[in-house]
Amino acid sequence: MKDESIRPYVLILPSSSLPPTTPSSSEGKEKETIVPIPGQLNPSPRLLLGPGPSDVHPRVLGAMATPLLGHLDPQFLVLMNETQEMLREAFLTKNHLTFPISATGMAGMETCLVNLLEPGDKIVVCVVGFFGTRQVEVAERTGANVIRLDVPWGSVFDLNQLRDALTKHRPKVLSIVHAETSTGAWQPIEQLGKLCHEFGTLLLVDCVTSLGCIPLKVDEWELDAVFSCSQKGLSCPPGMSPVSFSPRAVDVIVKRKSKVQSWYFDMTIVQKYWDADRHYHHTAPITMIYAIREGLRLLHEEGLEARWARHLRHHNAIKAGLNAMGLEYSAVPGHQLPQLNAVKVPAGIDDLTVRKKLLNEFGIEIGGGLGDFKGKVWRIGIMGHNARANCVFQALAALEQCLVSVGYKVTPGAGIAAANKAYAG
Numbered sequence: 382m383k384d385e386s387i388r389p390y391v392l393i394l395p396s397s398s399l400p401p402t403t404p405s406s407s408e409g410k411e412k413e414t415i416v417p418i419p420g421q422l423n424p425s426p427r428l429l430l431g432p433g434p435s436d437v438h439p440r441v442l443g444a445m446a447t448p449l450l451g452h453l454d455p456q457f458l459v460l461m462n463e464t465q466e467m468l469r470e471a472f473l474t475k476n477h478l479t480f481p482i483s484a485t486g487m488a489g490m491e492t493c494l495v496n497l498l499e500p501g502d503k504i505v506v507c508v509v510g511f512f513g514t515r516q517v518e519v520a521e522r523t524g525a526n527v528i529r530l531d532v533p534w535g536s537v538f539d540l541n542q543l544r545d546a547l548t549k550h551r552p553k554v555l556s557i558v559h560a561e562t563s564t565g566a567w568q569p570i571e572q573l574g575k576l577c578h579e580f581g582t583l584l585l586v587d588c589v590t591s592l593g594c595i596p597l598k599v600d601e602w603e604l605d606a607v608f609s610c611s612q613k614g615l616s617c618p619p620g621m622s623p624v625s626f627s628p629r630a631v632d633v634i635v636k637r638k639s640k641v642q643s644w645y646f647d648m649t650i651v652q653k654y655w656d657a658d659r660h661y662h663h664t665a666p667i668t669m670i671y672a673i674r675e676g677l678r679l680l681h682e683e684g685l686e687a688r689w690a691r692h693l694r695h696h697n698a699i700k701a702g703l704n705a706m707g708l709e710y711s712a713v714p715g716h717q718l719p720q721l722n723a724v725k726v727p728a729g730i731d732d733l734t735v736r737k738k739l740l741n742e743f744g745i746e747i748g749g750g751l752g753d754f755k756g757k758v759w760r761i762g763i764m765g766h767n768a769r770a771n772c773v774f775q776a777l778a779a780l781e782q783c784l785v786s787v788g789y790k791v792t793p794g795a796g797i798a799a800a801n802k803a804y805a806g
């Protein structure tokens with residue numbers, strides 16, 4: 382049947398784009414091609430239970446439909462101030478230099494590294510998974526002397542290992558990932574800032590998967606530079622990367638001898654747009670600022686403590702369910718992230734077959750493994766708006782169906798029963 386929603390339009394290709402084999406009669410002429418206009422945007426519904434993006438809260442979607450304001454409109458400047466203030470409260474910091482970078486989490490990582498590091502500076506990068514290796518790659522491009530510390534994926538660093546590294550290397554910066562999304566491991570950092578400061582070292586922390594999900598206390602834990610994202614705990618689409626710099630870190634930035642390698646991410650310039658002088662830097666992504674403002678309003682209406690407790694409650698339920706189905710976590714006990722449940726793919730089961738079934742038959746997206754864990758783990762995000770019982774039950778029920786269909790032995794309903802028991806207990 383002819384799809385009436387598809388109407389043809391004419392695409393005129395310049396002659397320079399034609400392949401060299403085009404007949405000589407069309408030489409020098411532009412070629413007309415009739416192609417259909419694609420249908421209206423209408424993807425199949427999905428439940429996003431991967432490592433992010435997670436589903437956007439309906440109130441955030443509503444905020445995003447608000448008509449645009451100009452990026453220097455006085456009304457918009459008020460919204461920027463409100464966003465900054467709520468962000469400080471979300472990070473539990475008084476840091477003046479706190480705002481969302483107009484790009485995804487990787488831009489936050491790059492912003493922190495390029496502003497703190499100059500060629501020849503020493504940085505110790507702690508690698509517990511894929512996102513630690515990303516920090517190594519970005520730091521190397523600054524011309525810094527990068528010292529990489531590794532522990533096996535799925536485990537975390539202990540404070541003594543880090544004290545030894547600080548004693549040995551005396552770096553300008555030590556960087557670490559708070560919530561390593563590739564392994565599902567939760568790195569303790571409560572004492573690390575104080576320790577770094579004993580050595581005159583700045584502490585940089587990747588909080589992409591922790592903000593809005595698990596305790597994060599920037600001032601109390603003496604963190605000097607942190608970055609996060611919008612698409613996980615804040616229940617927004619990807620596109621913003623909140624950052625915050627301590628007065629110690631700001632002091633280092635203003636005393637730099639060389640220019641920051643990146644113009645766009647140079648804090649000394651972009652800050653002037655977010656500060657009172659409001660110098661034009663780039664056209665702020667207005668709709669994304671509406672979104673993150675609403676995501677932050679949701680966070681503060683719920684309260685930080687209540688938000689962290691909600692993630693833990695649903696984690697305990699899904700973990701009981703996954704374990705009852707015989708699935709083991711890839712992160713070491715005591716350090717498993719509530720919001721990102723990474724489990725080992727059982728022996729003899731094909732990772733991709735199961736994930737495809739989940740997507741095609743149940744509309745559920747979960748994540749596969751990254752780097753060393755490719756094909757070996759599934760990553761189930763119960764984060765932000767999706768830290769809810771119906772997501773837990775849907776994930777467990779659908780996973781059971783998919784696993785049984787590929788020959789995995791599981792007691793019918795065991796996962797759901799165990800999750801119910803965890804909620805009750």
Ligand SMILES: Cc1ncc(COP(=O)(O)O)c(C=O)c1O
Nearest residue numbers: 485486487512562587589590610
């Ligand atoms: C821990 C961590 N750091 C950095 C990033 C990069 O963020 P983005 O993909 O938003 O650029 C991610 C993305 O998932 C992440 O999980």
